[in-house]
């Protein structure tokens with residue numbers, strides 16, 4: 476309790492356990508800010524710094540430290556003046572959050588009256604209440620894999636069904652997007668024992684694992700379908716890389732529907748099924764996916780990882796993480812356009828959606844649905860409400876047409892500074 480934990484690295488499963496034990500911050504020698512460990516820390520509001528090589532060697536047990544998760548710094552043995560400075564910063568951050576909290580009941584609408592949907596990402600049960608409290612329009616990404624962690628036997632259909640019903644109840648009728656199991660890569664059920672693939676992020680992960688191990692997938696499909704009888708549930712498939720995987724999923728959903736019907740078990744016949752676009756191949760062929768789906772959701776964490784060939788958990792290559800890389804922007808734009816053409820909504824649920832520096836850019840690209848960790852929601856709303864799509868769209872269009880000759884970060888900066896946008 477109240478400890479700052481230093482570690483070589485932490486798995487997401489360990490991070491959840493430590494959070495439940497009441498730690499107040501952590502720093503790791505390895506890992507990137509887009510790892511699921513870092514994402515969890517953000518949503519549980521645990522200050523954290525990852526990828527601090529050598530940190531354990533420099534600190535002694537019991538030492539006073541300042542850990543600043545916003546700047547990514549750690550100060551050992553601070554003097555009184557430094558402590559004062561950080562106490563003031565802590566207080567002004569608290570004030571800023573209080574101010575933002577005033578926006579809770581304000582709808583997200585641009586100055587030219589375009590409504591924007593702001594949803595929350597949830598991982599663990601504690602997030603649900605927070606997602607509701609910040610005034611989200613619902614949950615755009617429920618990472619169900621956390622249900623499967625820190626236990627030796629996966630949850631069965633009944634347990635999952637109860638759990639989904641509990642989340643729906645807490646959401647008071649707001650939509651819940653349940654993502655099917657995205658296990659693998661840095662999220663291992665058993666902490667990573669057993670066969671280790673040499674490229675886990677390219678390995679048997681997410682929908683690939685589910686299609687290989689139907690004993691894992693089928694109970695989840697049944698549980699989601701059964702939950703859909705009780706409220707607005709959507710199902711979302713992670714890491715699709717070809718339409719064949721999608722057809723397999725749709726056939727399994729059909730079989731599950733038939734099986735439930737035969738036993739007179741209720742489900743929503745029109746359960747919406749969406750796909751995550753987070754593999755470049757899927758973005759490039761987003762139209763083919765859109766024809767068979769009810770919605771798309773762009774997972775920028777993986778889309779950036781796979782487009783730029785940079786491992787999101789490897790701090791050595793983290794400098795390559797660049798949401799503004801022209802290739803990434805083009806893939807995002809292609810996906811939004813493909814969704815529009817097919818007449819289905821396109822959301823974004825990667826970390827980029829919760830970064831207010833990118834809100835105007837994304838609005839200008841045509842994005843109207845953002846899902847993010849709950850702590851970012853008011854800030855993104857604040858930007859949305861001060862922006863005008865009519866002014867942003869042509870500027871962003873021009874930017875996308877000239878990615879080779881303009882300095883994109885500068886352009887995005889000026890979009891953000893321009894009070895008329």
Ligand code: PEP
Nearest residue numbers: 753774775776777824825
């Ligand atoms: C993503 O890849 O952007 C995403 C939202 O999924 P996850 O971070 O869980 O891989």
Ligand code: MG
Nearest residue numbers: 753774776777
């Ligand atoms: Mg992903």
